[in-house]
Amino acid sequence: xxxxLGARTLLYTHPVVVIGTYDREGRPNVxxxxxxxxxxxxxxxxxxxxxxxxxxxxxxMVNRAFTVNIPSEDHVREADFFxxxxxxxxxxxxxxxxxxxKASKVNAPCVEEFPVVLECRLLHAHELGxxxxxxxxxxxxxxxxxxxxxxxxxxxxxxxxxxxxxxxQEYFGIGKLLGKAFSVGKDLKR
Amino acid sequence: xxxxLGARTLLYTHPVVVIGTYDREGRPNVxxxxxxxxxxxxxxxxxxxxxxxxxxxxxxMVNRAFTVNIPSEDHVREADFFxxxxxxxxxxxxxxxxxxxKASKVNAPCVEEFPVVLECRLLHAHELGxxxxxxxxxxxxxxxxxxxxxxxxxxxxxxxxxxxxxxxQEYFGIGKLLGKAFSVGKDLKR
Numbered sequence: 001x002x003x004x005l006g007a008r009t010l011l012y013t014h015p016v017v018v019i020g021t022y023d024r025e026g027r028p029n030v031x032x033x034x035x036x037x038x039x040x041x042x043x044x045x046x047x048x049x050x051x052x053x054x055x056x057x058x059x060x061m062v063n064r065a066f067t068v069n070i071p072s073e074d075h076v077r078e079a080d081f082f083x084x085x086x087x088x089x090x091x092x093x094x095x096x097x098x099x100x101x102k103a104s105k106v107n108a109p110c111v112e113e114f115p116v117v118l119e120c121r122l123l124h125a126h127e128l129g130x131x132x133x134x135x136x137x138x139x140x141x142x143x144x145x146x147x148x149x150x151x152x153x154x155x156x157x158x159x160x161x162x163x164x165x166x167x168x169q170e171y172f173g174i175g176k177l178l179g180k181a182f183s184v185g186k187d188l189k190r
Numbered sequence: 191x192x193x194x195l196g197a198r199t200l201l202y203t204h205p206v207v208v209i210g211t212y213d214r215e216g217r218p219n220v221x222x223x224x225x226x227x228x229x230x231x232x233x234x235x236x237x238x239x240x241x242x243x244x245x246x247x248x249x250x251m252v253n254r255a256f257t258v259n260i261p262s263e264d265h266v267r268e269a270d271f272f273x274x275x276x277x278x279x280x281x282x283x284x285x286x287x288x289x290x291x292k293a294s295k296v297n298a299p300c301v302e303e304f305p306v307v308l309e310c311r312l313l314h315a316h317e318l319g320x321x322x323x324x325x326x327x328x329x330x331x332x333x334x335x336x337x338x339x340x341x342x343x344x345x346x347x348x349x350x351x352x353x354x355x356x357x358x359q360e361y362f363g364i365g366k367l368l369g370k371a372f373s374v375g376k377d378l379k380r
Contacts, residue, residue, distance in 0.1 A: 002307070002332040004294070009234045010331045010344070011227070012260045012306060012351030013364065015203050037201070037227025038356075039239045040318035044199045047237060047323070049229045070202045076368045080375030095378055104194070116202060117192070126316065128230035128325060133237070135318060141200045142192040154200070154357045161202035162368055163353065166228075167344045169371040174203065175363035178266050178352055182359060185270030188285055 009035075013163040016171065018082055019048055020067035020100070020109040020117075021059035028100035028109035030092050031056045032083030034164040035131060036068070044138040046118055049131035055087040060122060060134055065106035068136070070116035072160040073173055080171070105139040115144040115159050199225075203353040206361065208272055209238055210257035210290070210299045210307075211249035218290035218299035220282050221246045222273030224354040225321060226258065234328040236308055239321040245277040250312060250324055255296035258326070260306035262350040263363055270361070295329040305334040305349050 014034035021029050035049035046068055050057045060066050071079040078096045085092065093100045099112035103119040110117040120136025147158035162171050178184075204224035211219050225239035236258055240247045250256050261269040268286045275282065283290045289302035293309040300307040310326025337348040352361050368374075 001335050002300075003335055003338070005331045005333055005344075007234050007328055008331055009228045009231055009236075009328065010306070010333075011205060011207075011236060011258070011308065012346075012349055013203060013205050013353055014228065015201060015205075017201075035228045035230070037229075037237065038199045038204065038225045039227075039237060039323045040225070040321040041199055041241075042320045043318075044197050045318055046199075046201060047227065047229060051231075068201070073368060077375045077378065080369070080371060080373070081378040082375070084372055084375055085379060090380075095380060110192075116200070118201065124316070124318075126314070126325075128233075128235055128314075130232045131230040133229045133325075135316075135323075138197050138199065141195040141198055143195055143200075145191050145193055148193070154195075156202075156355050156358070156360070156362055159202055163203055163364065164371060165346050168346070170346070171368040171371055171374070172346055173365035173368050174353065175365035178263060178361040178363050179270070180360055181270060181354060182274055183270070184361070185267045185272070185274055188267065188271040189275060190280075190285060 010167055014166055016079055016162055016164050018069040018071055018079055018111060019056050020069055021056045022063055022108060023059050024062055028093055029055055029059060029087035030082045032079050039135060045135050046120060046138055047133050047135050049133045051130055052132060057132060063107045064122040065108045066120050066136060067103050067108045067110050068118040069111045069114040070161050071114050073162055076162060076171055115147045117142050200357055204356055206269055206352055206354050208259040208261055208269055208301060209246050210259055211246045212253055212298060213249050214252055218283055219245055219249060219277035220272045222269050229325060235325050236310060236328055237323050237325050239323045241320055242322060247322060253297045254312040255298045256310050256326060257293050257298045257300050258308040259301045259304040260351050261304050263352055266361055305337045307332050
C-alpha cells in the first residue's frame, strides 16, 4: 500500500559529485552536486544541474568546460563543505587543504585527492526551471592507480564512493555486492 | 597518480531505476535504466535516457508519461531481467510475476512490489546522440508505507535500493550511514 509524498525530488540513489571549474581569472573552484547522472553513451555524456546564482554556473558558461570528481568515503567532510559555501567568497581548495590540478583535456581543475574524475566539455545548457542542466561530453575519465584492480578495471571497494539520501539529507557508503548485471535475472528469460 | 581510461560513461554511482510505460494498446511495459538522475528542483524533474529503438522510447513519445520505479534489494533479479529483454516480444510483468498498477496522476504503470515510484509527465525530449534524454516533471512520489520511518520520512534501510557499477557490470547494496549532509563539513567553514 503506497502513500503520496507529493511532487518532490526524491530518487534512490543520488550520486555525490564535485564539479570543478575555473573562474574568469583562472581561480579554481569546486562545488558539490547530487542532481547528476550519465545521459548518453555515444557521445559519452554526463548531465549536472546547477542553479543560476551559483559561482560554478557562471564559470561553466565562461569556459564551456568542467570536471566531475568523485570523492571517496575519506572525503565526506570536504565534499559536504564544498556544497555549503560559495566560491564567490571562499577559496574552497585552500580551506579544505585539497589540491587543484588542471585537467588534461579541458580548461577545468580536478581534485587531486579524489579517485575518479570525468573531464567534460560543455555540449548543451538546458534551462529547466531553477536549475540549468549542463550536458558535458566526457573527453576522458582519469582514475587513481590505487583504485584499479588486478584485471585493470576500477573496483567499487577501492573507489569507495558514497550516495546522498535527499529524503533525510544523509550520506551513505556502498554495501555488499548483490550480483552480476545482465546475469542474475537470466533465469526469468523463457 | 591518475591514469586515463579514455572517453567513456563511468560515474559513481549510477542508480538502478525501472521505467514504466503503456504502449498504444495500453499494455504495460517496464525497462531498467541507469542513465538517470534528478535534474531540477522546481519544477521537480527527473531525467532518464533511453535509446531510440527501445520499446519504452516509443511508448513515452505516445503517452508523454512514464514512471520511475525504484526496486529494492529483494528484486535485483527482476530488475536485471527487465533490462535484458524487450517489451516488443515479452510481457515482462507476466514473466516476472510482478504487478502493474496504473499511476495515480499519469498514464503509465507502476510496479506494485517496488517501494518507491515517481509519476512523471514528459516535459522535454533531448536528442543527445544514441540516447534521447527524457525530462519528466515529477507530479507525485508514492512510497510504500512499510518504508516510512517513525518520523514520517522514508528510510534508506527500509527502501534498500541498489546501485550499478558500470565499470564491472555489477550491482551493489547501500552501506552504512556516513554522516549528515550540510553538517559533517561545517568545521571547515571559517
